[in-house]
Each structure stands twice: as C-alpha cells, then as structure tokens.
Amino acid sequence: MPTAAPDHLRLENVTMAFGERRVFENLSCSFPAGEISVILGGSGSGKSTILRLIGGLITPVSGRILVDGQDISSLPESELRLVRNKLGMLFQGGALLDSLTVFENLALPLREHSDLDPDAVAAQVHERLAAVGLRDVDALLPNQLSGGMRKRVALARAIIMNPMILLCDEPFSGLDPISTRQVEDLLVDINRRRKITIVVVSHHVDSTMRMASRVMIVLPDGIVVGSRDELRNHADPRVQAFLTADRDSPAQDHAVEVLPGAFGA
Ligand SMILES: Nc1ncnc2c1ncn2[C@@H]1O[C@H](COP(=O)(O)OP(=O)(O)OP(=O)(O)O)[C@@H](O)[C@H]1O
Numbered sequence: 001m002p003t004a005a006p007d008h009l010r011l012e013n014v015t016m017a018f019g020e021r022r023v024f025e026n027l028s029c030s031f032p033a034g035e036i037s038v039i040l041g042g043s044g045s046g047k048s049t050i051l052r053l054i055g056g057l058i059t060p061v062s063g064r065i066l067v068d069g070q071d072i073s074s075l076p077e078s079e080l081r082l083v084r085n086k087l088g089m090l091f092q093g094g095a096l097l098d099s100l101t102v103f104e105n106l107a108l109p110l111r112e113h114s115d116l117d118p119d120a121v122a123a124q125v126h127e128r129l130a131a132v133g134l135r136d137v138d139a140l141l142p143n144q145l146s147g148g149m150r151k152r153v154a155l156a157r158a159i160i161m162n163p164m165i166l167l168c169d170e171p172f173s174g175l176d177p178i179s180t181r182q183v184e185d186l187l188v189d190i191n192r193r194r195k196i197t198i199v200v201v202s203h204h205v206d207s208t209m210r211m212a213s214r215v216m217i218v219l220p221d222g223i224v225v226g227s228r229d230e231l232r233n234h235a236d237p238r239v240q241a242f243l244t245a246d247r248d249s250p251a252q253d254h255a256v257e258v259l260p261g262a263f264g265a
C-alpha cells in the first residue's frame with residue numbers, strides 16, 4: 001500500500017469572521033505535501049478566505065493554521081514574514097505592479113529577499129519566465145500583455161523565490177479555453193518538476209478535476225473532501241451538482257448559495 005503524503009498545510013478547528021460576518025466555524029482540513037489540491041465551492045463560501053488564512057494575510061477568530069508544521073495563527077508579523085518565504089501566492093487579479101516592466105516585477109522580490117548579484121537575478125528571472133513559456137518579454141509593461149500572458153508572468157513571480165507551497169486563487173479566470181489549458185498544464189508541470197504543494201481555488205470544474213489529486217468542496221454545512229473518483233461517486237447530490245455543472249463554463253453560476261455562519265451549526 002502506498003503511504004499517504006504527510007500534510008503540508010492544515011487547518012484545525014478554525015473559526016473565521018469579518019466583524020459580525022461569520023464565514024465558517026470549526027473548519028478542519030489539510031493539504032498533502034507535493035500534491036495538487038483543489039478547493040471548489042459557491043461564491044462567497046470562503047475559498048479565498050482559506051488561502052488568505054494560510055498566507056497569514058488575515059487572522060482567524062480561533063483555531064490553528066499549520067504551515068509546514070508551524071502554527072501561524074498568532075505569529076507576530078516579523079515571524080510571519082519568514083513563513084511567507086515558503087509560500088508563493090497567485091492572486092485572483094495577478095497583482096503585478098503596473099508601473100514596472102515584466103523583468104522588474106520578477107526581479108523585485110529577488111533583490112529584496114536575496115543577495116544575488118545582478119547577473120544571477122537576471123538568470124533566475126529568465127529561468128522562471130522560460131518555465132511559464134515566455135521569452136522576450138522583459139521590457140513589456142503589464143498592460144502590454146494579454147490576459148493569459150499576465151497570468152503566466154504572475155505565476156512566474158509566484159515561484160520566483162522557490163516556494164515549497166503555491167497558493168493559486170482563480171488561476172483560470174478571464175482566460176480563453178486554450179490559455180486555461182496552458183496554465184493548467186503549467187501548474188501540473190511545476191508540481192511535478194519542483195515537487196511544490198499546490199492549492200488551487202477555482203470555479204473551473206473540468207480543469208480542476210483533471211489536475212487535482214485531492215478535491216475539497218465547501219458546502220454551506222461543512223466540507224466534502226476526497227479523490228476525484230471518490231467525489232464522482234459521492235452520494236451527496238450537491239457534490240454531483242458541482243461536478244456536473246455546465247461543462248463548458250465555470251460552475252460559479254450553478255453553485256450552491258452559501259449562507260454566512262451556516263458552518264458547524
Ligand atoms: N475583508 C473582508 N471584509 C468583510 N467581509 C469579507 C472580507 N473578505 C471576505 N469577506 C466575506 O467573507 C465571505 C467569504 O468570502 P471569500 O472571498 O472567501 O469567498 P469565495 O468563496 O472566495 O468567493 P468567490 O468564489 O466569489 O471568490 C463572503 O461573505 C465575503 O463577503
């Protein structure tokens with residue numbers, strides 16, 4: 001029997017609220033090392049919130065958030081910064097700096113967080129751009145790139161510091177079907193070659209089901225977790241509703257309506 005991969009990320013009994021607005025209560029889940037996990041769920045169900053909690057960008061009301069074994073839920077900012085070095089984050093909008101060229105966008109984190117000389121910085125930048133299938137784009141500004149190219153540059157930047165964990169929020173949003181497939185292939189390739197633990201939040205059921213070794217669906221009353229096959233055979237009709245939503249379009253419009261605070265009730 002193959003042994004299960006150890007967990008790289010784990011949420012234990014996490015309760016999260018923004019002011020009075022409770023997003024979830026006593027949520028526990030984990031993401032195995034070196035694998036691609038996908039989080040599906042209705043709009044507003046808390047998917048981005050889970051990634052932001054793991055990234056230490058927001059603090060839970062209670063519970064533990066373990067990143068590579070370390071509880072980050074109450075770490076001071078100075079120590080959080082060290083944990084964030086293990087993480088690469090691809091945000092929904094790409095979050096490139098508009099006034100900087102592609103080269104500068106990628107070089108910036110290296111200059112800030114390493115003592116590489118300029119030649120080594122350039123080599124790393126070009127290696128990451130090549131990894132996402134881009135070349136001769138150094139001098140372009142983000143607004144001179146297509147949506148798919150912007151997404152790739154953002155992905156190159158997310159892996160510039162060699163993270164052991166990559167968090168991707170809606171990496172396929174705004175992409176045509178071919179670019180979607182290319183970004184999907186890139187994530188699978190990055191996972192295989194660099195053994196990075198990847199967590200993807202997405203409404204694109206087809207892409208996610210192709211790439212995920214583990215799928216987590218956030219429902220109003222809790223989560224459902226399993227392998228692709230386990231979820232395809234799952235008895236809960238809401239799981240089937242997610243997985244069989246219109247194959248040609250994101251599941252967003254078909255997603256279950258989520259009531260705030262319904263978790264753990
Ligand atoms: N900074 C914030 N302040 C107040 N409420 C917030 C904040 N961020 C998120 N929320 C609320 O938390 C809930 C979950 O939001 P989240 O962004 O995690 O949803 P999501 O599952 O990622 O949705 P989508 O699929 O639309 O991106 C929503 O009700 C949202 O309004």
Ligand SMILES: [Mg+2]
Binds near residue numbers: 047048049169
């Ligand atoms: Mg979101």
